[in-house]
Amino acid sequence: ILNVEQSPQSLHVQEGDSTNFTCSFPSSNFYALHWYRWETAKSPEALFVMTLNGDEKKKGRISATLNTKEGYSYLYIKGSQPEDSATYLCAFGYNFNKFYFGSGTKLNVKP
Amino acid sequence: DGGITQSPKYLFRKEGQNVTLSCEQNLNHDAMYWYRQDPGQGLRLIYYSQIVNDFQKGDIAEGYSVSREKKESFPLTVTSAQKNPTAFYLCASSGHGYGEQFFGPGTRLTVL
Numbered sequence: 605i606l607n608v609e610q611s612p613q614s615l616h617v618q619e620g621d622s623t624n625f626t627c628s629f630p631s632s633n634f635y636a637l638h639w640y641r642w643e644t645a646k647s648p649e650a651l652f653v654m655t656l657n658g659d660e661k662k663k664g665r666i667s668a669t670l671n672t673k674e675g676y677s678y679l680y681i682k683g684s685q686p687e688d689s690a691t692y693l694c695a696f697g698y699n700f701n702k703f704y705f706g707s708g709t710k711l712n713v714k715p
Numbered sequence: 716d717g718g719i720t721q722s723p724k725y726l727f728r729k730e731g732q733n734v735t736l737s738c739e740q741n742l743n744h745d746a747m748y749w750y751r752q753d754p755g756q757g758l759r760l761i762y763y764s765q766i767v768n769d770f771q772k773g774d775i776a777e778g779y780s781v782s783r784e785k786k787e788s789f790p791l792t793v794t795s796a797q798k799n800p801t802a803f804y805l806c807a808s809s810g811h812g813y814g815e816q817f818f819g820p821g822t823r824l825t826v827l
Contacts, residue, residue, distance in 0.1 A: 608757065635814070636814055638816070640816075646820070647719075647805075647817075647820050647821070648805075648816075653813050653814075693757070695758075697813075699814075700746070700809070700814045701748075701765060701771075702760070704760075705750075705757035705758040705759075706757050708757065
């Protein structure tokens with residue numbers, strides 16, 4: 605079983621703050637790295653699918669970077685809003701079918 | 716409206732009983748997965764199936780069984796051999812696109 609670490613475990617920020625989380629994964633046999641957002645009482649939804657070293661993705665105020673050589677990815681949220689409150693999961697894959705999930709970072713944005 | 720459905724949402728089981736969790740998808744995806752979530756832990760893979768009539772064990776398959784008789788359906792049976800079955804179970808499917816997974820709403824199983 606591969607080890608995927610996410611930090612911090614939880615985060616409380618004020619509306620308007622910018623924040624970032626880390627996902628650490630093995631630096632070998634990389635296939636893809638996924639970020640998911642999991643809101644309470646909903647299903648996890650994919651935010652980003654990252655496949656290349658140096659890959660950078662952006663969706664509105666949220667962006668992610670990837671360093672496969674050193675085994676980490678950062679997720680950034682600029683100007684956090686209450687609707688960003690959710691658990692953010694990362695998943696490291698070494699092939700199409702086998703993904704290992706971190707335990708998530710739970711973000712709470714206070715109005 | 717494409718998606719994944721799981722039923723039931725909540726399930727209570729007495730010790731020693733087998734129970735089956737349903738998972739259906741209409742996304743036309745070949746691959747389907749079952750994950751288990753326990754408090755403070757990441758999702759752990761129980762079983763996956765790449766194609767009809769074929770499935771593979773994940774990291775925590777002991778005490779579980781699956782079938783894949785139709786592309787749309789991937790039911791999970793939690794048997795009495797599973798020592799600690801109380802958990803939240805998520806089903807997912809994947810088509811193309813580097814394994815991006817689409818999840819159902821989950822089933823919370825409680826053993827009484």
